[in-house]
Amino acid sequence: MAAEYATFGLAPATRAGGVQADGDFQVHRDFMDFLVDGRPLLFRLCDLDAVSPLASDVPPAIFTAQVRGLLLETDAPLPGGRHVIYGCPECADLACGAVTAVILRDGDDFVWRDFAWQTAAHADLELNGYHGIGPYRFAGAEYRAALATLLDGAVRPRRRVLLIGARVALLARLAAALRTIGIGADITEDARDVPADELRSYGAVAFGRAVTEDRRASVRRAFADAGVDVRPVDGLAPIVPVLVAQIEHALDRGPAERRRLTRLGASAAAADVEVTSPCRVRLTAYRLDRLHRTHVHEVFDGVLAPGDHRLPLDAGAVKGEAFVVARAPESVLVTAVTRGAPGGRGPGNPG
Structure with a gap:
């Protein structure tokens, strides 16, 4: 079977929740992400807001069933031997869309292949396949050992x-x-x-x-x-x-090297943002006026490439005492707006 060996692991991850500027909200989710060759698999899927089925808030019986499914001890939940790798963080409904893959055994190895975006019972690989991802071959002993730790009782985050x-x-x-x-x-x-x-x-x-x-x-x-x-x-x-x-x-207890949004600083002129892999980033400015009323401005919403980015801020949006919140799908940073040059480590930033 044409699949090169890759290492398999698991690591705690977070889908950051939050209160939106319009009063809407998104749910906070803690989950175990899949590490392929030491890197979160989710990071290979640009601009995807999703969680794995191994979430800390699912009932224990369902959590155990998800693990046993990945170990192929139970039948695949979708036709063609397909398993949900990442799903909707709000409702886990397939109709919202999910990343799925075929999981099978080849000797003692486990192989993940034919990744696709799926919204119905059957996946259309030609139309919705992730052709640049996989196939991955995992050594059976390593694969089983990683998942077995969850059956022994994973440490759940203190939320x-x-x-x-x-x-x-x-x-x-x-x-x-x-x-x-x-x-x-x-x-x-x-x-x-x-x-x-x-x-x-x-x-x-x-x-x-x-x-x-x-x-x-x-x-x-x-x-x-x-x-x-x-x-x-x-x-x-x-x-x-x-x-x-x-x-x-x-x-967020995840290690800094496994975060996509890693730095935020802001001045009256611009915000400095650093990301480690392509992802959607939203910047929101909050300021207090002289009467301590809150004003909210959405200042940026787009996909950023890896590296440092300087994003201009409207002077009116950060007048007086102001703060900037940066959100990526799995993390959030906050900083106070300084009156000097941007780029420093403000409150709420790593370091």
Whole structure:
């Protein structure tokens, strides 16, 4: 069979959720992505907003069935031996479209071939085939070992955040927005009275701008005493979509080298964005006027090639206290707009 050997692995990945400028939202999803020769397979599919069937929020029985299907211990869910490799992150309905492939055994090896975009029971390879992807041959022992770790009990991401701040109404709106996109959120004044077992369920703790340093230190000590490596989030502004984006970034535990959106900086003139592989990037500017009202401007939406990009910003969109949120399908970055040259590492950026 004409397929060269490739290494197979799995790695935690995130489909970033968020609150859109128009009030709509997209759901946050954590899932296991497939690594082919050490690189996420999803990155080979330009501008695709999708997740694998190995998502952390699916019921355990369905999750196990998905793994056993990839191991060919059960029949393929689609005709022709086809399996869903990536599907719709919102509903997982085939009608929304999915990347599928034939999975079969060849001796002790597993082969993935005939990748296609599919919206009905049968795939049209001539019209919708991914002709530049695969076939891939995976050594059976390596393939089975990677998937078997999921059957032994994969570590599920901690998709909860503890919110601490003085503006109760804002925190309530933020918690509601986070829950809407699938992230658990709780509000407290102090973490010292929270049981250690409960503290271990949080992946991030977010502080409002009015929280004193003494209070922040007390919360950090409570998490440290519970043995929790929690990500702190210092709220940039009383703007719910900006805070949601900051928390999304904090909850992303994937390694930096497996992210497509890797850097964001912004000045009054331009935003600097770095991506590692072709992907759709959306930039949204938020600013507060003198009356602390929020103004939102969509400043860019398009597919960017790998590398550094400088994208112009309208001066009116970032006047005064302003922030820029950059979103790719699997990640999000936030930065405050500086009044100097763009390109620095603003708050919320890696590093």
